[in-house]
Structure formats: structure tokens, C-alpha cells
Amino acid sequence: MAWNYTAYILWKYSIRRGENIINFRNFMNFIFVELGMKHRLFFHDGERDLCRDLEYLKDLGAIELVRNDKSITKIIVKELLGEIAKAVEDFPRKIKTRLFEEYLKRIDSAIDVSLGT
Numbered sequence: 001m002a003w004n005y006t007a008y009i010l011w012k013y014s015i016r017r018g019e020n021i022i023n024f025r026n027f028m029n030f031i032f033v034e035l036g037m038k039h040r041l042f043f044h045d046g047e048r049d050l051c052r053d054l055e056y057l058k059d060l061g062a063i064e065l066v067r068n069d070k071s072i073t074k075i076i077v078k079e080l081l082g083e084i085a086k087a088v089e090d091f092p093r094k095i096k097t098r099l100f101e102e103y104l105k106r107i108d109s110a111i112d113v114s115l116g117t
Helices: 003-017 024-038 047-060 079-095 098-115
Strands: 021-023 063-067 072-077
Touching: 003 021, 003 024, 003 047, 003 072, 003 079, 003 098, 021 024, 024 047, 024 072, 024 098, 047 063, 047 072, 047 079, 079 098
Parallel strands: none
Antiparallel strands: 021 072, 063 072
């Protein structure tokens, strides 16, 4: 049930890369290696769990998925994803919780470190 954080991560990742077409393998590597292993922030149990979140975001109309015969190859980011990400970003301020603010700070930091910004 991390689809909302997946939306936030994907939006921020695409903005920092300056691209709306994201290579799935690169994004998956970011999720599990950079964010998970290096920054100790886990939102997904594995590739299948991440793909379920992406399918849900596709069903919402926030992204498109490009596939080869067997798997996702690219993620196309749409503007709706930015609206979802903004709602995720605003949520901690509305409920006044520091835990969710910390999640967002760590996600942003991992993206900055990973992409060298």
C-alpha cells in the first residue's frame, strides 16, 4: 500500500532527471539499492510489489507503462502524478506528524545523492 509514496518518489525522480520517460530498471535500482539499501528506507517487498504500485498508478491515469513481451521497460510520467505527489508532500503538514516529513526528506536526499544534484 505504498502507491502514494511510489508516486512521490517517481515524480521527484523524474523531475530531478528532467525526463518524463523513465527506464524501469534504473528506477527499480534506485528504489531497492539507493533508497532501500543505502538510505534504509523501504516501501516495497520486491519487484512484484513495486509493479503492483505502478499498475495502480497506471489505472489512475498518472503514468503509462511500456512493456516488452514479459516486463515493464519504461514508465511515462503524466501531470496527474505531480498532483498526487503534491498531496503526499502536503499530508505531513496537515496531520502534523514528523515521521512522514522524515520520509520525504530521506527520499529527497536519496534522489539528490543518487543523481548527483
